[in-house]
Amino acid sequence: MALPVAHVATAIGFTKTRDLRVVGLLALVAISPDFDFFLVWCLDLSIALYHRTFSHSILFALSVAVLYRLLLPGYQHRFSAGLVLLALLSHSLVDMICTADAADHGVMLFWPFSEIRLGWPLVVPLYARFSESPFSAQGAFRFTMLEIVLAPIYWGSAAVLGAPLRKFRFFQPSSQDEVGQ
Numbered sequence: 001m002a003l004p005v006a007h008v009a010t011a012i013g014f015t016k017t018r019d020l021r022v023v024g025l026l027a028l029v030a031i032s033p034d035f036d037f038f039l040v041w042c043l044d045l046s047i048a049l050y051h052r053t054f055s056h057s058i059l060f061a062l063s064v065a066v067l068y069r070l071l072l073p074g075y076q077h078r079f080s081a082g083l084v085l086l087a088l089l090s091h092s093l094v095d096m097i098c099t100a101d102a103a104d105h106g107v108m109l110f111w112p113f114s115e116i117r118l119g120w121p122l123v124v125p126l127y128a129r130f131s132e133s134p135f136s137a138q139g140a141f142r143f144t145m146l147e148i149v150l151a152p153i154y155w156g157s158a159a160v161l162g163a164p165l166r167k168f169r170f171f172q173p174s175s176q177d178e179v180g181q
């Protein structure tokens with residue numbers, strides 16, 4: 001299971017900005033799919049059934065990106081809707097490669113059209129060497145330390161994948177002139 005360091009490092013890899021406000025917001029967007037935990041806890045639902053469902057889907061990522069574009073036009077010169085989309089989709093992708101048992105706690109990427117849980121445990125053996133689970137203070141600490149070491153790999157992978165995408169206007173911040181129109 002990926003923790004915030006992996007999600008944030010990946011999302012930041014998609015941008016070249018040095019504006020700390022943008023980096024902070026991007027970090028928040030990158031971890032926001034896991035806010036479904038709060039919903040699950042507040043409504044006393046089963047984590048196994050409801051975590052990594054709607055908030056980890058392509059539809060959710062697209063909806064948030066479109067809403068952001070429509071509701072916050074004044075922010076587009078700092079932070080494109082495309083970057084929101086990439087941060088959210090990358091969260092699901094990172095979760096998928098950190099999922100030990102896809103059938104049990106994989107990602108419902110195609111919710112609500114399909115409730116199949118997806119996951120490919122590419123980096124799980126590495127995480128498993130450090131702890132069996134992040135659901136303990138020691139496990140969370142060990143996973144976080146591992147992710148700090150792995151952060152350049154997560155960041156670099158996103159930077160390589162994001163380089164061709166940054167050429168498209170959808171992924172670029174708007175110019176100040178466009179915002180003022």
Ligand SMILES: [Zn+2]
Nearest residue numbers: 033034091095
């Ligand atoms: Zn997640």
